[in-house]
Amino acid sequence: MDTLTKLEATIAARRSASPDQSYVAKLNAKGLPKIAEKVGEEATETIIAALTGSDAELTGEAADLLFHLLVLLSAKGVPLSDVMAELDRREGVSGLDEKASRPESPT
Numbered sequence: 001m002d003t004l005t006k007l008e009a010t011i012a013a014r015r016s017a018s019p020d021q022s023y024v025a026k027l028n029a030k031g032l033p034k035i036a037e038k039v040g041e042e043a044t045e046t047i048i049a050a051l052t053g054s055d056a057e058l059t060g061e062a063a064d065l066l067f068h069l070l071v072l073l074s075a076k077g078v079p080l081s082d083v084m085a086e087l088d089r090r091e092g093v094s095g096l097d098e099k100a101s102r103p104e105s106p107t
């Protein structure tokens with residue numbers, strides 16, 4: 001099992017833990033807007049690290065961003081495998097124009 005898939009399973013298991021003992025449970029208890037805000041915060045910190053920080057700082061912020069993105073996907077019930085499948089699908093799309101790289105929107 002790859003690292004992100006293992007982390008996804010850990011996050012799913014920790015969602016129902018005590019918020020006193022689990023960061024994942026604490027964040028879920030605060031609700032979806034707070035989880036989404038954390039993703040934005042970590043994305044900003046990743047950008048700052050990329051522009052002004054060391055490679056080690058960028059690595060740390062990228063890890064924070066991926067972790068919080070997995071917490072968000074879990075809270076929304078969207079499996080990581082769906083995201084991976086979408087990336088695989090795009091890899092198979094020839095060219096990268098705006099329309100072809102996005103899933104069909106429901107009409």
Ligand SMILES: N=c1c2ncn([C@@H]3O[C@H](COP(=O)(O)OP(=O)(O)OP(=O)(O)O)[C@@H](O)[C@H]3O)c2ncn1[C@@H]1O[C@H](COP(=O)(O)O)[C@@H](O)[C@H]1O
Binds near residue numbers: 011014022064067
């Ligand atoms: N990968 C991580 C991970 N990365 C970052 N963090 C936490 O994310 C938080 C981010 O720090 P911030 O300063 O931005 O946030 P904060 O001050 O704690 O909280 P805010 O009030 O600012 O939102 C820190 O508390 C980090 O400990 C993580 N917490 C947990 N995990 C993984 O999730 C698993 C389950 O964790 P628990 O839910 O704590 O058991 C762990 O075993 C790890 O594998």
